[in-house]
Amino acid sequence: xxxxxHLTLTNWGAYEVETDGHDITAVHPFxxxxxxxxxxxxxxxxxxxxxxxxxxxxxxxxxxxxSNTDRRGQEPFVEVEWEVALxxxxxxxxxxxxxxxxQAIFGGSYxxxxxxxxHHAQSxxxxxxxxxxxxxYSVDDYSIAAGHVITPHVxxxxxxxxxxxxxxxxxxxxxxDLVVSFGGLxxxxxxxxxxxxxxxMVSARLEACRDRDVRFINLSPLRGDMIxxxxxxxxxxxxxxxxxxxxxxxxxxxxAGDHDEEFLETYxxxxxxxxxxLLGESDDTPKTAEWASHISGIDPDRxxxxxxxxxxxxxxxxxxxxxxxxxxxxxxxxxxxxxxxxLGQIGLPGGGVGFGYGAVGLVGHGVGYHELPRLGQxxxxxxNYIPVARISDLLLFGGEEYDYNGKRLTYPETHLxxxxxxxxxxxxxxxxxxxxxxxxxxxxxxxxxxxNPLARYSDIVLPATTPLERNDVGGxxxxxxxxxxxxxxxxxxxxxxxxxxxxxxxxxxxxxxEFTQGRxxxxxxxxxxxxxxxxHSDYPDLGELKRSGHFQIPEEWIPxxxxxxVAFRKDPVGSPLxxxxxxxxxxxxxxxxxxxxxxxxxxxxxxxxxxxxxxDTYPLHMISNQPKTRLHSQWDHGETxxxxxxxxxxxxxxxxxxxxxxxxxxxDLVRVFNDRGACMAAVAIRxxxxxxxxxxxxxxxxxxxxxxxxxxxxxxxxxxxxVGTSSLAQGPTAQTCLVEVERFVGEVPPxxxxxxxxxxxx
Ligand SMILES: Nc1nc2c(c(=O)[nH]1)N[C@H]1C(S)=C(S)[C@@H](COP(=O)(O)OP(=O)(O)OC[C@H]3O[C@@H](n4cnc5c(=O)[nH]c(N)nc54)[C@H](O)[C@@H]3O)O[C@H]1N2
Ligand SMILES: Nc1nc2c(c(=O)[nH]1)N[C@H]1C(S)=C(S)[C@@H](COP(=O)(O)OP(=O)(O)OC[C@H]3O[C@@H](n4cnc5c(=O)[nH]c(N)nc54)[C@H](O)[C@@H]3O)O[C@H]1N2
Ligand SMILES: [Mo]
Numbered sequence: 126x127x128x129x130x131h132l133t134l135t136n137w138g139a140y141e142v143e144t145d146g147h148d149i150t151a152v153h154p155f156x157x158x159x160x161x162x163x164x165x166x167x168x169x170x171x172x173x174x175x176x177x178x179x180x181x182x183x184x185x186x187x188x189x190x191x192s193n194t195d196r197r198g199q200e201p202f203v204e205v206e207w208e209v210a211l212x213x214x215x216x217x218x219x220x221x222x223x224x225x226x227x228q229a230i231f232g233g234s235y236x237x238x239x240x241x242x243x244h245h246a247q248s249x250x251x252x253x254x255x256x257x258x259x260x261x262y263s264v265d266d267y268s269i270a271a272g273h274v275i276t277p278h279v280x281x282x283x284x285x286x287x288x289x290x291x292x293x294x295x296x297x298x299x300x301x302d303l304v305v306s307f308g309g310l311x312x313x314x315x316x317x318x319x320x321x322x323x324x325x326m327v328s329a330r331l332e333a334c335r336d337r338d339v340r341f342i343n344l345s346p347l348r349g350d351m352i353x354x355x356x357x358x359x360x361x362x363x364x365x366x367x368x369x370x371x372x373x374x375x376x377x378x379x380x381a382g383d384h385d386e387e388f389l390e391t392y393x394x395x396x397x398x399x400x401x402x403l404l405g406e407s408d409d410t411p412k413t414a415e416w417a418s419h420i421s422g423i424d425p426d427r428x429x430x431x432x433x434x435x436x437x438x439x440x441x442x443x444x445x446x447x448x449x450x451x452x453x454x455x456x457x458x459x460x461x462x463x464x465x466x467x468l469g470q471i472g473l474p475g476g477g478v479g480f481g482y483g484a485v486g487l488v489g490h491g492v493g494y495h496e497l498p499r500l501g502q503x504x505x506x507x508x509n510y511i512p513v514a515r516i517s518d519l520l521l522f523g524g525e526e527y528d529y530n531g532k533r534l535t536y537p538e539t540h541l542x543x544x545x546x547x548x549x550x551x552x553x554x555x556x557x558x559x560x561x562x563x564x565x566x567x568x569x570x571x572x573x574x575x576x577n578p579l580a581r582y583s584d585i586v587l588p589a590t591t592p593l594e595r596n597d598v599g600g601x602x603x604x605x606x607x608x609x610x611x612x613x614x615x616x617x618x619x620x621x622x623x624x625x626x627x628x629x630x631x632x633x634x635x636x637x638x639e640f641t642q643g644r645x646x647x648x649x650x651x652x653x654x655x656x657x658x659x660x661h662s663d664y665p666d667l668g669e670l671k672r673s674g675h676f677q678i679p680e681e682w683i684p685x686x687x688x689x690x691v692a693f694r695k696d697p698v699g700s701p702l703x704x705x706x707x708x709x710x711x712x713x714x715x716x717x718x719x720x721x722x723x724x725x726x727x728x729x730x731x732x733x734x735x736x737x738x739x740x741d742t743y744p745l746h747m748i749s750n751q752p753k754t755r756l757h758s759q760w761d762h763g764e765t766x767x768x769x770x771x772x773x774x775x776x777x778x779x780x781x782x783x784x785x786x787x788x789x790x791x792x793d794l795v796r797v798f799n800d801r802g803a804c805m806a807a808v809a810i811r812x813x814x815x816x817x818x819x820x821x822x823x824x825x826x827x828x829x830x831x832x833x834x835x836x837x838x839x840x841x842x843x844x845x846x847x848v849g850t851s852s853l854a855q856g857p858t859a860q861t862c863l864v865e866v867e868r869f870v871g872e873v874p875p876x877x878x879x880x881x882x883x884x885x886x887x
Contacts, residue, residue, distance in 0.1 A: 131611040132674040133592060134240045134321040134599030136756050137162040139606070139675070142593065142613045148172065149593070149613065157677070160325035162316035164755060167763020168593065174575045174762045174879045176588035177618030179210035183885065185584040190217055190567035197563060198582040199832065201883035207619065209887070211626075214585055215633035217568050221541045222258050228509045229540040230254065231520075231566075233263030235513050236547015237757060240321035241597035241610055242498045243650050246546025246572065246589070246623050251502045253627035254543065256636035259507035261537055266513055267552050269446045270856025271454035272480060274530050278713050279462050281703030282689060284480070289686050291479030292441055293491030294330035298337045300475025302438035305431070306357075307367045307461065308445025309343045309350020310483035313753040318486040321599050323606030323677065326490070327483055331355050340438075342431070344370060344423075346748060347820065348813035350445070360431075361815035364746045365451045365733040365861050366421040367444070370428065371460040372730055373417020376403045377432035378467050380413075384436075385469025392697055393466050394704075395712020399727050412730070420730070420738060422815075439476050440468055446484045447750060452733035452861040453723065454850040460728035463711050471709065472694025487603040493684045494602045496661065498653040503639075509537045512855035516553055517847055520562035528852035531719045544571040545589065545623055550578035550827045551758035554859050555847035556840065557802045557833045572623050576881045577758060578827040588620040595622050596647060598654055598670070605678045609670045622646055716853065723851035734846065735863040737817050743799045743863035745783065745819045749841035752822035761826050762879040770825075771807035773876035775839030777866065778811045778820035787866060794869040796835070797821065799862070802843030804836035805869060819866060823859075826878035838878040 128150060130141045139155035149169045154161030180202035184193035193200070205213075221229050232254040238246035254260040265273045269284060276284040297304065315327035332354050334341075341357035343350055346364050351357040362370060378384045379400065389396040398407075405411035414425035414432075435442075444461045451457070461478050462471075470476025481488045511519050512529050515536075523538035553559045563569065563582060572589040573580040580586045592599075594616045599608040616622075624646045631640035644652060654667045665676050692700040701707030705715060717726025732738065737746050754769035755761055769776065771792055779789070789795065793808045797819070806821055814820060825838040836843045845862045849855035 131613045132608060133610045133613060134608040135165060135592070136237060136240050136319060136321055137164040137317050138325060139321065139323055139608055140165045140168070142168065144613050147614065155323065158324050160328050162325065163765045164316070164760065167755070167760035167765045170760065170763040171591060171593055171614065172617055174881065175617050175620070176573055176576055176580055176586055178204040178588060179207055179619070180204050180586045180884060181210065181213070182584045185568070190220070194564040194566070197569070197584070198560065198578075201885050202586065203885045203887055205887050207621070210585060210587060211629050211633060214570060215630050218257060218541065218630070219634060221567070225538065225540050227258040228261050228507045228537040230260040231539045231542045232260030233511065233513060233516070234544045234547055235263055235267065235549070235552065236544070237319065237759070238546030239592045240599045241592050242599065243500055243646065243653060244592065244595055244597050244622060244624060245500070248500045248502055249623040249627055250543065250545040251505070252500060253631060253640055255503035255505050256631055256640045257634045259505045260543070261507060261509040261511065261539070262505060263513035264510050265854070265856065267857050268484070269449060269481065270512065270514060271449040271850045271854040272446065272458050274854035274856070275455040275458050278704070278716055279459055279710050280690070286687070286689075288480060288488060289494070290688055290690050291489070292475050292477065293489045294334065295491055297339060297441060297475050297489070298330070298334045300439055301334070301339050301441045303340050303342070303434060303440045304334070304443060305342045305344070305435060305440060306351065306443045306445070307344050307370070307457070308448040309345040309347065310443065310445070311350045311750070312352045312483060314751050315483040315486045317756055318601055318604070320601030321608070322486045322601060322604045323608070323675065325486055327486060328352060328354070330489070346746070346815045346818040360423055360427065363420070363422045363737045363815070364748055364818060365736045367448045368453070368456040368460050368728065369417045369420040369730045370423060371457070371464050372403065372412035373414045373421070373428045374432045374435070375460070375464050375467055376412040376417075377414050377429045378436060379403055381433065383433060384467040388469030389466060392471070392693070393709045393711050394706040395710060395727060398712040399463055402727060402729065435468055439473070440470060441475060442478045443482050444478070444480050446481045447860060449850070450857055450860050452735075452848070452850065452858045453731045454856055454858065455724055455853050456728050456731070462709065463728050466709055466711060472690045477690070487601060490603055491686070492603055492605050493686045495678065495683050496657065497600050497602055497607065498598055498657040500649070500653060511536065512849065514553070514857035515849065515855055516549060517555070517559045517562040520565045527855075528721065529855050530853055531715070539565065540567045542566050542569045544579060548577055548579045548758045550582060551824065551842070553847070554842055554845035554857055555801050556827055556842045558847050560832065572626060574620060575762070577761070581882055587626055588618055589626070590616045590620045590622050594620065596650060598650060605680065605683065607664070607670065607676045607678065609674050611671075611674075624649070719852070721852040724853040733861045734848065735861050740817070740863050743865045744817070745864050745866060746817060747797070747841060747844060747862045747864045748818060748820045749823050749845060749859055749862070750820060752824040755824045758824045758826060761824055766824070773838065773878075774805050774807045775821060775825045776809040777806035777839070778809050778814050779866065780814050780816040780818070781810050781812065782816050783819070784808055784810045787868065789866070789868060794873060795866050796869045797844060797864050797866050799844050799864045801846070802833070802836070804839050804841065804843050806839040819864065828876060828878040830874055835874070837874050837876045
């Protein structure tokens, strides 16, 4: 038996994948990666739980669109020939667009899909749907929706542009004395990056900061959100109370006279309004350290002393993405920015405020954006869109109006949902609600490699290849590597590339030429790369890239990151910010003019819908953070993910006292529940978790015993709330969630998450 090795790139790093021609026999980390992710080992499961042939839900197949939609997820599938599936789907797409218009097709199709510049599923589906007349799309993301919407109001920069400008790690090591981190800087998250990365560097970068005596403080419910190597001080903080802590720090600065009045007068607008709110003049509640302590559980003396330490050092306030994935999540970023403004260090090296360090590997990397080959997506003639996390509302409330960032929008009526490269039954909150909303459309289509819950809950399931089954060029615009991703094995079963599926559909719907431009997938790769290479002739050509496997872009080739904030600091009049006032907006007339009761004109504390301050029926706050052993739901059936489970269930982290109060010990199977749903999990007693908080990672494939029933595998999204952050951003609020945990009694149902559904012959 001969084995071969092929280099590939994933969203969690690069690997050399070894195959005997059929199976994947070993996965070796990329030689240049100092800190590879264990997630890659799961790719050995490439043949497991696969969708082998096109499959159509039985009622849909027999009785047509809209039949027994309440049976989605329960019924067997009929396996059909590709030609049959594509004919049926093409005529259904045509029916919906003709009868209702293209806005009746929801093609937002949010999700991380896989690395690879051409076979990127989101690019493919959007290009295809545009070519057939368009679709209702989605804006923002699940990661940082509130951040995306609030940042331009405050800094006049898009969130992404602000993130590019915020101090990068080398600058922090060289200049910062103190990093005060809300939500920490979880190293497991930095193992992942959208589009991939050549090297995992965040641990090394943090160690460099430590070697330069940068002091770290971790305000978070989990001590493990900061690596041990930096020896951070952990200040346990109740979830969803960060805005109150930030206000308490701000008040402490103010009453001690430690704030930078000159910065606030010169560079900001609205300081008078925020000041009066801090002092309680506008609402009779001074935001004292005691007030913040009462809400957050942090000692008031520590809040005061920390404020003093921050004022007397070069301080960077960092806020993780997670802390805005919460009720009123906009306020955390706005208030962190306001606190940084009070410290007067915004625009100074290593000072100010930054977001999402460690959230993905390339935040704070300091490498400027560089171009890579990319596939054009065409133009979408449909103007309807939703903030991405309003998917259930879209399906439930077609025709109804809602607020979003100063606009009054209307949900269109949706008749067809089309997904490729994402998993709503992973990413969305309150899955039982989503499952009810999911019954509304006539037809739900997905391209999936695996029989995951999205595939199970679709009507038409088309088997897609994974990147291991195709050639591509890989890389992310912020990384300093480009990869040739070489096909490792032949497509599993009858799986086809998203591109080939869409090409055949486009031909059936009259847009074949527009979509394909007469090229095969491999011809597209060559075409895109050649076009890129004609502008960047110092890069290797495609032949050379194929031979070498990867190319490391020399640092001096990469354009420097922009620095509008630094320019503004130097000359606030000559280089104003792109806000209405030209300054940092501590009060926003624009936001105030929207008149939202859940998002006033300056940052404010508003009690979250669910938190430890109102935890009566459900006494525990559940954090559902990103899994260490997977990327979201991807490769949940692979070895790294399975090794993290106990008897096939996710582990729920609990403080010793909370476990003891429920007479629970390590490994016990429990039922985690609230009014929205229930799931099983296995107890893991942890000393790095604050009391009253439990932690259940996302990503287990949803596995309900019956519609609306107990999820056997431990998907926390059966418990989370599906309500937007506020009328401003309408972002997801997964972290705002109370639960109770009890010992599981009765017969233990076996996990069925990775089992293929019943498949019938035509
Ligand atoms: N409770 C809770 N929920 C959360 C979060 C949280 O913190 N707490 N975080 C949220 C966040 S930040 C995010 S980004 C989302 C992530 O949510 P998603 O991005 O939707 O999750 P993934 O599991 O990455 O889904 C990708 C899907 O694409 C499929 N796929 C991979 N490659 C290909 C391909 O080439 N072609 C096709 N057709 N399919 C492919 C995979 O099999 C997988 O099913 O989850 C969100 N959900
Ligand atoms: N291994 C792995 N890495 C990933 C991903 C993955 O699936 N797997 N997903 C990637 C994606 S899409 C994204 S968007 C990023 C997300 O990056 P983040 O949003 O930063 O990640 P989380 O893991 O959700 O949360 C990080 C920590 O925030 C803390 N936290 C939660 N709520 C609060 C709060 O209210 N206050 C405070 N102070 N702390 C809180 C929790 O202790 C949690 O461990 O991660 C990326 N990295
Ligand atoms: Mo995300």
